[in-house]
Amino acid sequence: MGEVLALLAEDFPQITASKIRFLEEKGLISPQRTAAGYRKYTKNDADRLRFILALQRDQYLPLRVIKDYLDAVDRGEEPEQLPGGMKLTPQTVTESFSEEATQRRRSLTRSELIGATGATGDLIDALLQYRLIQENPVGRFTEHSVKITRSCVQLAQHGIEPRHLGIFRQSADRQVALVKHAITPLAGRKDVASRARTAETAREISDSFLAIHTSLVDAALSELDH
Template structure:
């Protein structure tokens, strides 16, 4: 496939992906397309599957490219690293049929009824999550993959007696971390070309991942005192 044909192949699952984004991923060593004698890039079905995996992990798990590249490099060496997310793994340069279905299934925003069916969340829990600004809907009044993750986590916490009113601090912390990210990427964000946007998004993910790592380490370090 040409890069244009590759974009057509990916657009249903990842409508925001651009040629600049794909070239950026190549620049970072995550994908290596074949080249014609004239130097034009040619992509295979395996390249498309590999890109679906990369884009899905970025979107759903917010993993920085450095982490994804380490995983893919290990796969390419014939190793079997731990999956980057529960239920999602990549075979050597190939996405399994099961994974393809999982990726596609995670893209479509859900109605409220579908969300409750998947998460077993009660009407009261959803209303509380909305009231405390922990949950938001898309423009067409559906719930995206980020909202689904919030609800799934809230259901688990509720089973331990932790209800949404106790979670307001998470929203405050998230807003503060977003402020840190915005200030850090502001110089790059001034450029409006597609390649710059891809770099801004990746830098934002990297900073976000570092913030989450610190948060997790602090909490887990304190929890270790119970052992």
Template sequence: MPGPEAARRAVGTAAERARPRVLNIGQVLGDLSGEFPGISASKIRFLEEKGLVAPQRTAAGYRKYSIADVERLRFVLALQRDQYLPLKVIKDYLDAIDRGERPESLPGGITLSPRAVSEQLADELAARTRARLFTFDELVAESGATPELVQSLISFGLITAPAQQYDEHALKVVKACMQLEAHGIEPRHLRPFRAAADRELGLVERAIAPVASRRDVASKARAAETAREISELCLNLHSALVNGQIARMES
């Protein structure tokens, strides 16, 4: 006669066989709500807009979620809850997995240990890509810039190097400034961008202060995600204002 453990496995196997292979958004909510009580249809659609999940669509436009889609959502939600990671970091990790890479760890060497992640998914998604850091010489080599340009960007505060290491944001700054230099725009002309970025950061910090001041994990996750959303909106506003002026120049 089978023991309790064998019986539990048999029940689990039967439940898995009975589980629909394709779910609608209501069924997905039912599947996830026990582990994530605050989950909603709008939250799932938001994660889709951010590129964290990509369900198939019926001819009528209704979303169809596979079991893999649901497990992916479970993984994302668990990371937000347990590690309070920004969605951008989670997406970068998942994108690396989708490209067939095997990322090693989160920035700073954090190990992923979210609750409510299936064993199969946890085996595959064991960690997130380590943030790349560059020395001065590596930054020059990776960007293709001259040492003089990079040194000038440092002098004008456009890039900084905590512990003498530069991150991928610094690399993006160098590459953008190289292209601007080709148009006669030098680092000394770009100091207002540093000041504007600092003012924008102050604006973001004030906006999220009520949530950021709370110490619980969920609040930290909301604060980080809200900060990124506000930053994107500021960038969109800046682009619209500049492009509007350019359009007037053309008319």
């Protein structure tokens, strides 16, 4: 376990033995055991852990989704991609993936955000006004702001402006409040494994909210075909 932690610590400084045991408990990794019952990790186990942690951190994928993908690979299937369009194998995190992940984690200045998304300064001001994107305390923007801004640039081509999108901010705030309320019974314990379970439960609840929203919209739009 100590050797695995040392291998992962540079890219995942928050990793702990409790987190790894939690992933094992959830069935995402299955290290061999010695006769004395000690865990015995191989290089493939370490690479698999790196893959799981990278997807959690950089793609915000729930463990359930990652596990379904890994289970399919373990069965000998060849799923084309993970949700979000990523096409990766679980044995390793490639150099190109690491570079892409680093780019996503790097916050952007206002001018970099404009350059990365094709937005105008006026659009950025409007997105800030309606709280669709936010600057951090040092005036930089995260990957979430990049995704939102790109979407809003596309919507602007259809005449949909930030002032029309304030309902999404309100809906997101209400959704977060519901999630926090739902996980209150789980949030009392502060150990790493409990925090991981709480975060995973929060993602699962959020996924269910998004599935309902998507289905409601799809159902309404399907009437346009008739």
